[in-house]
Amino acid sequence: MSGETAAYIGLGSNLGDREKNLSKAIELLAAERHINLFRTSSITETKPLSDKKQRDYLNRVAEIRTTLKADKLLKVLKKIEAAMGRKKKEEKWSSRTIDLDILLFGSKKVRKKDLCLPHPQMHLRSFVLKGLCELDGELVYPVLKESVSVLYSRLSGKDFYIDPDRPQLVSIAGVIGAGKTTLAEGLRDLLGFRLIKESYDSNPFLPKVYAGQKSFALDSQLYFLLSRCEQLRPDSFPPGGVAVSDYIMDKEMIYARLWLDSMQFELYRKINAAMCKTTAAPLITVYLKISPKKALERIKQRSRPYEQNIDLGFLEKLHIGYERLFETFSGCPVITLDAETVDFRQKPQVETIGEKINYYIGRD
Numbered sequence: 001m002s003g004e005t006a007a008y009i010g011l012g013s014n015l016g017d018r019e020k021n022l023s024k025a026i027e028l029l030a031a032e033r034h035i036n037l038f039r040t041s042s043i044t045e046t047k048p049l050s051d052k053k054q055r056d057y058l059n060r061v062a063e064i065r066t067t068l069k070a071d072k073l074l075k076v077l078k079k080i081e082a083a084m085g086r087k088k089k090e091e092k093w094s095s096r097t098i099d100l101d102i103l104l105f106g107s108k109k110v111r112k113k114d115l116c117l118p119h120p121q122m123h124l125r126s127f128v129l130k131g132l133c134e135l136d137g138e139l140v141y142p143v144l145k146e147s148v149s150v151l152y153s154r155l156s157g158k159d160f161y162i163d164p165d166r167p168q169l170v171s172i173a174g175v176i177g178a179g180k181t182t183l184a185e186g187l188r189d190l191l192g193f194r195l196i197k198e199s200y201d202s203n204p205f206l207p208k209v210y211a212g213q214k215s216f217a218l219d220s221q222l223y224f225l226l227s228r229c230e231q232l233r234p235d236s237f238p239p240g241g242v243a244v245s246d247y248i249m250d251k252e253m254i255y256a257r258l259w260l261d262s263m264q265f266e267l268y269r270k271i272n273a274a275m276c277k278t279t280a281a282p283l284i285t286v287y288l289k290i291s292p293k294k295a296l297e298r299i300k301q302r303s304r305p306y307e308q309n310i311d312l313g314f315l316e317k318l319h320i321g322y323e324r325l326f327e328t329f330s331g332c333p334v335i336t337l338d339a340e341t342v343d344f345r346q347k348p349q350v351e352t353i354g355e356k357i358n359y360y361i362g363r364d
Contacts, residue, residue: 004036005105005106005108006038007066007105008061008102008103009063009064009077010059010061010128010131011098011099012099013096014048014056016097018057025080025098028080029062029100032076034067035068035076036065037063038062038063038064040060040062041131042060042131044060046058046126047159049161050092060131061134074114077101080098080100081098081099085097086099103132104117105118107140108142109142118143124155124161124162126155132148137152154333154335154336158330160332162362167232167243168241168361169237169242169282170193171282172288173247173250173251173322173326174287175290175318176310177290177294177295177302177315178288181246182344183350183353184244184245188244190350193242194241194244196244198228199227199228202227205219207306209259210307217260218267220259221268222271225268225271225272225275228249233278233279237280245282248282250329252276254318256268256272258318283332284333284335285333286336286353286357288337289337289338289339291319292316292319293312294340295315295319296310296311335353335357
């Protein structure tokens with residue numbers, strides 16, 4: 001029909017017969033005069049986002065075509081919710097018979113008190129993105145200008161939400177030579193983030209380790225661990241401020257596996273596990289991927305004396321360690337960048353990355 005808009009509706013229920021509630025809502029949606037139900041995703045079961053003890057949700061996504069304007073469609077959804085017993089004023093994160101949200105309305109962007117398009121946190125919800133990917137993985141999220149399949153790949157199947165009360169930390173990860181510090185400094189200069197730099201220059205054991213004196217490896221690892229735990233103390237993050245670190249705390253175990261013998265590693269693993277619990281976790285991580293060969297070229301170019309003994313074999317092992325880490329990493333969303341095609345010294349490229357980061361942490 002001429003003048004129709006493709007829209008995507010998120011449905012959720014965790015009270016009563018959840019599957020029946022979803023089916024009923026879809027039935028009521030399809031019965032509306034100005035709405036054509038196009039297709040629906042499969043059902044996904046998800047944990048509640050809040051810490052409250054609640055029943056798990058069933059979620060799915062419906063694709064419709066409608067001649068209604070976005071605000072009129074919202075009124076229809078509210079009408080359906082009310083017809084199914086949902087109260088107008090409910091506590092945030094409360095259980096509900098049915099929850100209906102407009103996720104996407106064409107490529108429209110709206111910022112009003114009662115209507116935000118696209119849905120402002122759908123890029124943080126795996127259960128939403130999974131349903132959208134089933135329907136059309138190439139759908140573009142209008143704000144980030146990226147496909148829903150790309151957004152889904154950043155979440156490792158987890159669901160997140162913006163929490164301004166948490167320490168506002170952005171972490172940059174990648175092998176030596178990937179450009180972590182350059183990007184972190186660019187974000188500091190451009191966006192005013194507080195820079196947290198790895199203390200490699202002050203670690204007295206590191207040059208000895210790179211020179212082949214492995215007897216200092218445990219000392220070096222513990223030095224870095226203590227330094228990072230101090231840098232990432234939650235109480236060191238002032239309210240409203242954002243910090244960017246040129247490392248991710250999880251890298252500790254990658255290096256420990258390479259440097260330490262089995263007895264040292266087991267001791268370090270226990271110390272690391274206890275101390276990491278005291279640190280702030282990142283809200284988002286940017287993983288800079290680079291080939292070991294290219295990383296070695298950059299290391300030789302920057303000529304840090306203690307790095308000149310680093311060989312390709314060591315970088316290949318580091319690369320494997322980082323790849324394994326991010327295959328299963330689920331602590332926060334991860335934006336993966338090809339560090340060989342992006343120049344972090346160029347302001348426009350840092351601006352593009354900064355815009356994405358700000359959106360993920362709720363500073364758009």
